[in-house]
Amino acid sequence: MKDILVLSTRKKDFYLVSQVLSNSYTVKYAPDFETARALHILSPFDMIISDIMLLEQNLNDRISIIPDNSFMRINPFVQLVVLCGRKAVQRAVKIVKEGAFGYLTYPIEEKEIQLLVESAGKTLIRDLELDYLRDHFWKTEWLEIIRSKNPRMKKIYESIRSVSPTIATVLLLGDTGTGKGMLARLVHWHSQRCEQPFIAVHCGAIPDTLIESELFGHEKGAFTGANKRKPGKFEMARGGTIFLDEIGTITASAQIKLLQVLQDGTFSRVGGESILRADVRIITATNADLGKLVDEGKFRKDLFYRFNIFPIEIPRLRDRLEDLPTLTDMFLNNLNAKYGKKIHILHPSVIAGFARYEWPGNIRELENILERAYILESSFELTPPNFPPEIVLDPEIKALPVSRTFPLSQARQIAVDAFELVYLTTILEQTQGKINLSARKAGITTRQLSRLLTKHGLNKKNFKKNKKEF
Incomplete structure (x- = not known):
């Protein structure tokens, strides 16, 4: 860590910090947020020491300072330190809990500055090392898939990083539709068994009378129609991973056999007496409440405990809407590779509609409607006529949909975000992504426009129209 910014209306704060740190660090000064942002964009700082009053003035109607902190969007490793009076310590602690590194109280002590900066430097080195290890853990072809701005999904990927190398x-x-199959593959491909088979079984799609045969195989003559010996999925997955989707649907007798596999690693084919070894890693998935099924006597309690060693609960798409731009980009890239149309943008009404739609089918629904619209589209962007009408937002609609009940502050933010998205995409479409012209049309500075584009995941390059029709 070497570059520090002091953001304060009190210039003596800057002089004191500079006096203490100037021998080892470059210390710069900004009296307001606009100056601080400009300096940070030109050359990102490692630490920003900011007066709490300036932070709270920038808060406006937002509930939290840190998640929407523009400094962190420029440099995710920047460390924020809060300057405050003793009466404001409680407010400073709240900001630290949201993600700031720490706080200093007035009057500032030279020793406290030195200790805090040294501690911050050690923390930064640790974070950079962890980030390096994360980047080198994930295989290149999965890097796009694990991108997420959602805190719950970030924790899920950290959990997968921890459990994948094990046999748990x-x-x-x-x-x-939340992506359970994709996460199962993510675990397998980052495990010690990645070179061995990955066998997926949709238990809910197999008739009850055939589930045991499908999983464990059968001997010739085991039942009517069994004309020859057939290996099961557990044999096919030997040395690798078996993924049992919709595990809550399997029969009681199949549950007993699975319990045997988990307890001693053995099984027998249907109609057979030979004991076979099950050298597999088991991943299961369900959209049912297994605990409730246990209470109702439909699922074995001992089997549930065996499966529940490392549970991962995946959020619905409507609970991670901040990932919509990333997921949409990923699916469009896949579709461009598959069909070759080179469509990279969505119409503003579609984007705004995505942000307010309930997504009952989750990620799978998003992928399917994008593919349908892509196939039907004949221009450079995906337009409203090719989407279901309930997904597209009519720009003339002024009222906020009330299909769900929100607190007033959250409802207000949804309405503001939807309006900003439609407004910005419309202007960028008109100007073909020209930032200066777009800012003039919007009556704001180019810096403010860039900040809004970052907030909504909009890229000016996607609005430079390709006039070629398909």
């Missing part, structure tokens, strides 16, 4: 059984919980 993983239980994936979540609604249909």
Whole structure:
């Protein structure tokens, strides 16, 4: 760590910090947020020491300072230190809990500055090392998939990073379409078994009379129609991973056999007496409440405990809307590779509609409607006529949809975000992504416009129209 910014209306704060640190660090001064942002964009700082009053003035109607901190969007490793009076310590502690590194109280002590900066330097080195290890853990082809701005998803990926190299059984919980199959593959491909088979079984799609045969195989003559010996999925997955989706649907007798596999690693084919070894890592998934099924006597309690060693609960898409731009970009890239149309943007009404839609089918629904719209589209962007009408937001609609009940502050923010998204995409479409012209049309500075584009995940390059029709 070498570059520090002091953000304060009190210039003597800067002089004191500079006096203490100037021999080892470059210390700069900003009297307001606009100056601080400009300096940070030109050359990102490692630490920003800011007066609490300036932070709170910048808060406006937002509930939290840190998650929407523009300094962190420029440099995710920047460390924020709060300057405050003793009466404001409680407010400073709240900001620290939200993600700031620490706080200093007035009058500032030279020794406290030195100790805090040294501690921050050690923390920064640790964070950089962890980030290096994370980047080198994930395989290149999965880097796009694990991108997320959602705190819950970030924790999930950290959990997967921890459990993948082990042989622990993983239980994936979540609604249909949330990506349980993708996460199962993510675990497998980052495990010690990645070179061996990954066998997925949709238990809910197999008739009850055939589930045991499908999983464990059968001997010739085991039942009517068994004309020859057939290996099961556990044999096919030997040395690798078996993914049992919708595990809550399997029969009681199949549950007993699975329990045997988990307890001593053995099984027998249907109609057979030979004992076979099950050298597999088991990942299961369900959209059902297994605990409730246990209470109702539909699922074995001992089997549930065996599966529940490392549960991961996946959020619904409507609970991680901040990932919509990333997911949309990923699916569009896949579609461009598959169909070759080179469509990279969505119409403003579609973007705004995505932000307010309930997404009952989750990520799978998003992928499917994008593919349908892509196939139908004949221009450079995906337009409203090719989407279901309930997904597209009519720009003339002024009222906020009330299909769900929100606190007033959250409802207000949803309405503001939806308006900003439609407004910005419309202007960028008109100007073909020209920032200066767009800022003039909006009556704001280019810096303010850039900040809003970052907030909404908009890229000016995507609005430079390709006139070629398909």
